[in-house]
Amino acid sequence: TAFLARHPVALVVGSSVFVHGGLHPTHLEYGIRRMNREASEWIRGDSADEAVPWFLSGRNAIVWSRQYSMPSERQCDCEMLREALTRLPGARRMVVGHTVQHPMGINGACGGTVFRVDVGASSGVADADPEVLEIIEDREVRRLRANQQAQVLVSAQEAAKAKAAAMKG
Numbered sequence: 001t002a003f004l005a006r007h008p009v010a011l012v013v014g015s016s017v018f019v020h021g022g023l024h025p026t027h028l029e030y031g032i033r034r035m036n037r038e039a040s041e042w043i044r045g046d047s048a049d050e051a052v053p054w055f056l057s058g059r060n061a062i063v064w065s066r067q068y069s070m071p072s073e074r075q076c077d078c079e080m081l082r083e084a085l086t087r088l089p090g091a092r093r094m095v096v097g098h099t100v101q102h103p104m105g106i107n108g109a110c111g112g113t114v115f116r117v118d119v120g121a122s123s124g125v126a127d128a129d130p131e132v133l134e135i136i137e138d139r140e141v142r143r144l145r146a147n148q149q150a151q152v153l154v155s156a157q158e159a160a161k162a163k164a165a166a167m168k169g
Contacts, residue, residue, distance in 0.1 A: 005043040008036040009055075009062055014138035015092040015163075017085075021065035022096050022114075024080060027055055028087040035062065068114045069099035078110035085113060092162060093141070093154075095133060102126035106133050106143045112154045112162070115141065 010019040010032045017023060027035065035055050041047040042056070055062050067077040085091045093113050100120035101107055105128065108115045117133050120126030132144040139159040143151040154162075 002044075005040045008032075009039045010035060012088060012091060014135070015090050016095055016135055016138070017088055017091050017093070018095045020063045020096065021061060021098045022068045022081075023062055023084050023088075023094065024060060024065065024067065025083045025087055026060075027062055028084055030055060032088075064098065065096075066099045068094060068109070069096050069101075069116045069118075071099075071101060071104070073109045076109045076114070078113070081110050081114055092159075092166060100125055102128050105129075105145070106131045106153075108141070108153050112141070112158065115153065 010017065010023055010027075012018075012032065023032075035053070038047065038053050039056060042049075042053055047053075058064065060067075068081050070076055081094065085094065093115060095115045095117060097116075097118040099116065100118050101116050102120040102125075105119045106115065106117050115133055117131070119131045120128045121130045129146055133153075134142045134144055134150070136142065136156075139154075139156040140152065141154040141159070143153055145151075
């Protein structure tokens with residue numbers, strides 16, 4: 001538990017937000033810093049309330065949500081994702097795990113605003129080959145797999161166009 005208590009449940013790096021399941025607009029109203037602090041306190045047993053924090057419990061929890069990671073993009077709530085990203089100044093993409101994307105592996109949805117990275121590498125899940133999502137200079141997004149060429153998911157040019165469009169509207 002000490003290991004988990006030292007790490008955030010949501011993290012923003014550049015224009016990317018990393019979260020196990022997914023951040024919803026209601027989570028962002030509450031605040032990432034506040035959720036990270038309260039999750040850490042709860043894990044350490046330092047919380048005034050012994051109950052699991054609301055944002056860590058249930059199907060819409062930031063560690064359990066599948067709103068952005070269903071394998072079929074039609075099932076992905078792109079509108080809610082857009083709303084969530086607009087509540088994080090400068091955020092252009094969310095990286096989520098939790099929902100195995102086997103057999104396709106790492107993939108994107110909602111016009112490259114969400115990347116689903118749970119490939120099911122565990123032998124208890126799909127025993128899939130490991131993959132890596134690489135974000136270069138906060139622009140180009142690539143998928144790396146053993147013995148294969150890197151696959152560009154978002155080019156630097158596409159990222160620049162998306163950033164310019166976001167700044168306009």
